[in-house]
Amino acid sequence: MSSDEAGKAPATIQPLKFHVPQPASRPGEKPDFSDVVIPKAGSVARPPVDVDPKDIRDLAYSIIRVLNREGEAVGPWVPDLSPEDLVRGLRHMMTLRSFDARMQMAQRQGKTSFYMQHTGEEAVSCAFRIALGPHDMNFPTYRQAGLLIAHDYPLVDMMCQIYSNQRDPMKGRQLPVMYSSKENGFFSISGNLATQFVQAVGWAMASAIKNDTRIAAAWIGDGSTAESDFHAALVFASTYKAPVVLNVVNNQWAISTFQGIARGGSGTFAARGLGFGIPALRVDGNDYLAVYAVAQWAIERARRNLGPTLVEYVTYRAGAHSTSDDPSAYRPKHESDEWPLGDPLVRLKQHLIAIGAWSEERHKQAEAEILATVIAAQKEAESFGTLHSGGKPSARDIFEDVYAELPPHLRRQRQQIGV
Amino acid sequence: MPRMTMIEAIRSAMDVAMGRDDDVVVFGEDVGFFGGVFRCTHGLQQKYGVSRCFDAPISESGIVGTAIGMAAYGLKPCVEIQFADYMYPAYDQIVSEAARLRYRSAGDFTCPMVIRMPTGGGIFGGQTHSQSPEALFTHVAGLKTIVPSNPYDAKGLLIAAIEDPDPVIFLEPKRLYNGPFDGHHDKPVTAWSKHALSEVPEGHYTVPLGQAVTRREGAAVSIIAYGTMVHVALAAAEDTGIDAEVIDLRTLVPLDLEAIVASVEKTGRCIVLHEATLTSGFGGELAALVQEHCFYHLEAPVMRVTGWDTPYPHAQEWDYFPGPARLGQALRDIMEAR
Known part of the structure; x- marks a missing residue:
């Protein structure tokens, strides 16, 4: 072929086309989640934890749900949690939301440089922490502060970190929300994406090498699964059957980029595990009970030496990516109102009321108590300084x-x- | 002539290059629909379509690796790494592949591409949004490295980089995006619109790679700087009243050695200034060159004023940042040195 002919298509062959995935709707358009297929609560089977991964490949394409639209807990995944446990879980999520609101405001008031909220995703980290043992290790991203709050890590210490003040456990070095607490099973947050995912696998391999009983939990967002470190993590976890739970929090948006850019043609993020022979579950990330139940299943597999599990939490980032971001530039303004899996706090509250363990009055009272606790913590933290005034590292x-x-x-x- | 911020000038450079050449494509994280987290690509997807400007998955190795493949095909990709601090997953692709493709294939394949990255601190970005990794690129044979200090240069250099036949690293000091920040963090920054170098031609022009420029003539001491530090140097000269000459390198590789030598031979004293860490920084190379070429003209040892050899801290940002006070002290010291 001469160089003139190279690359030119004969008349019978159509020219190639370049494909770039597009989200269902953009600002000014009607939010559209018709492609998010939601099975009925209770409809997905619960296999035994020692199931052969090849027999549950369908779970990577479904969504495990426990709470139905009436707030009832239904089906085989209903976890063994008492009403008291659930009230405690609700209070954790309410604390995280209240904490977020106060810290968001503090950033707007110039008391710190930056903040990242969890709005809509509170159930994921709060419920997971309860299923985990006290000595296990999380390798979190910047949107899992529920792992600390549900483990009763002091709010004051978190705030001192956010304020970079004289009592900041990270000594002013780290960007706000980049916490670290080995004692609380919370690995230092890097700020670079996906790096921690493969490290969690290494920590889990070490635990197996030393015949320990502790397991690791890896955390990553939908967008960051595109990083090479995510794929390296799956290879190592699969090869060495590492005792690790590989958590993918699919909150639909990676800053301005919708999840389809990272997911591409694969049906789901959970399905990424299948090629590695890793059992993969998808769960309603806004359903506290379902998150707990699935976490428990995956944690038990790791603990019983059955190897890794990939879990995709289907949720929605209701707020901005961070205080530096404005989502109205890239998604419909009221898209979060249309999110078909609702609000995790509202859903657990509704369930507790349905079983007679909670009421609107108790909820209001709890809200006021929690707000008072958070404000008291904030006052104490601010007595040690904020980013631009008072005590400094x-x-x-x-x-x-x-x-x-x-x-x-x-x-x-x-x-x-x-x- | 229109006035532009650094962001507008960088956007205008890509706009002009895309308009002139269908082979120029732009992509990166949040670069397409939204137009980049710093808005440098805002409007380009709308104007040139999703095949020419698009969102990439969060995979820096993927972004650079596919850009190399596109360049090998014959396109001219101009890709964005959201922060220079996020570059490391792509480093293998940059160092082992992009930089050496021409060499290892004896010119059979080439890699005409630009990798844009916001660099430097001063925005309370902590250790993952503040780094200045220029020395990690200048140390690699086959790469060219640019650090502009103002809107006019940013546009002209970026167009030149896109038109260059080899891979170019284009580091954008993010603290300069919206104004000529001079290190006086406690004072408001003047807008670019009040600065002469915000006058930027609408259309095509280039600033050639490898040419430094003298920003301030002086007789007492030469300050060699680039990016944000050019403005810090000008402020320190002003603050101390020391008659410093300020050289803005603009490109680090290729380097305008003649401009450096001419200045230091005139003044007999030299301070090398950068925000990056000291040890094995680009300042070490500059100091060595000055020593080799100007030894018999020097009246004092060459000094380096840089960031400390630590990660970039969050709260102690201004203790870390080599601002006009630290440079001012160095200027006084070098004038007293014999």
């Missing part, structure tokens, strides 16, 4: 912890700024 802290021991060149640099 020392400039010395810039140079500490770069290495275990301060090397001579850093000692010289520290002397240069006189601290």
Whole structure:
């Protein structure tokens, strides 16, 4: 073929077309979730945890749900949680939402540089934490603060981190919400995406190497599953049958990019696990009971040496990506109102009322109590300073912890700024 | 002539390049419909369609890897990495592939592409939104590295980069996007519209790669800077009253050595300034070159003023950032040195 002919299609062949997936609706259009197929609550079977992964491939394409539209808990996935457990779960989610609202406001008031809310996704991290053991390790992203709150990590410490003040456990070094607490099974948040997902697999492999009983939980968002580290994590988890739960939180939006850009032609994110022989479940991420039940199933598999499980939480990021983001530029303004899986707080509240364990009055009272607790924590945290006023971490802290021991060149640099 | 911010100038460069050449394609995370988290690609998808400007999955190795494939086909991709701090997953593709494709195929395949990345701190972005990794690119044979300091240069250099036959790293100091920030963080930043270098021609022009420019003539000491630090250098000269000459490198590779040598031979003193960490930074290369070429003209040792050898902290940002106070002290010290 001469160079003139190269690349030119003969008349009988159609030219190629470039495909870029598009979301169902954009600003000014009617929100459209008709492609989110929602099975009836209670309709998905619950296999035994030692099931052969090839026998449950259909679970990667369905959605496990427990709470139905009437607020009743139905079907084989109804977990063994008492009304008291559920009230506690509701209070965790309410605390997280209240915490978010106060910290969002604090950022707007200039008390810190940045914040990220969880609105609509509270059930995922709050319920998962309850299913996990106290010594297991999470490798979270920036939208799983429920893992700390549901483990009774002090709100004041979280706020001090957000304010980068003199009591900030991270000594002012980290962007707000990049918490770290080994004691609470919460690995240091990086800020780079997907890096932690494969590290969780490594932590789990270590636990197996040392014949320990602890397991790991990996966390990632829908968008970040496109990163190579996600795929590396699946390979290693599959090869070494690592005791890890691989959590994908599909909240539909990666900043301005809808989930179809990361998912491409694969039906679901859960289905990514199938090619690796990893059992994969999809769960209603706004259903506290379903999240708990699925987490428990996956955690038990890991604990019993049956290997990894991939779980996709189908949820919706009702708020902005962060305080630097404005979703009205890329999705319909009221899209979150149309999200077919509702609000996780409202749904658990409705269930508790339906079983007679809760009431509107108790809810109002709890809201007021929680708000008072959060405000009291905020006052205490602010007494140690906020980003631009009051107590600050020392400039010395810039140079500490770069290495275990301060090397001579850093000692010289520290002397240069006189601290 | 229209006035532009740095963001508008960068957008205009891509607009002009896409308008002139159908082979120029633009993509990256949030780059398509939304127009980028810093809005640099705003409106390009609307104007040129989704085949020319589109959203990419969150995969930096994927973005750069596919861009290399496109360049090998004959396109001219201009891709965005959302923050330079997110570049590392793509580093293998950049270093092992893009930089060496021409060399290893003896010119059979080439890689005409641009990788744009917001760089530098000053926005309370913490360690994952503040880094200045230019030395990780200047150290790699086969790459060209650009750091503009103003809207006029940003547009002219970006068009030149897109038209360049080899891979170019285009680092955009994000603290300069909306104004000539000079390191005085406690004072309001003037808008670009009040700055002479915000006058940007609407259409096509280039600023050639490898040409530095003198931003301030002076006789006492040469300050070699690029990006945000050019404005810090001008502020420090103003604050101290020391008659410093400020050289804006604009491109690090290829480097305008003649401009540096001419200036240091004139002043006899030299401070190298950058925001990146000190050890093995680009300032080490500059200091070595000045020593090699200007040794017998030097009246004092070459000094480096840089970020500290630590990760970029959040709360202590202004203790980390090499601002006009730290540079001012260095200027006084170098004038006293004998």
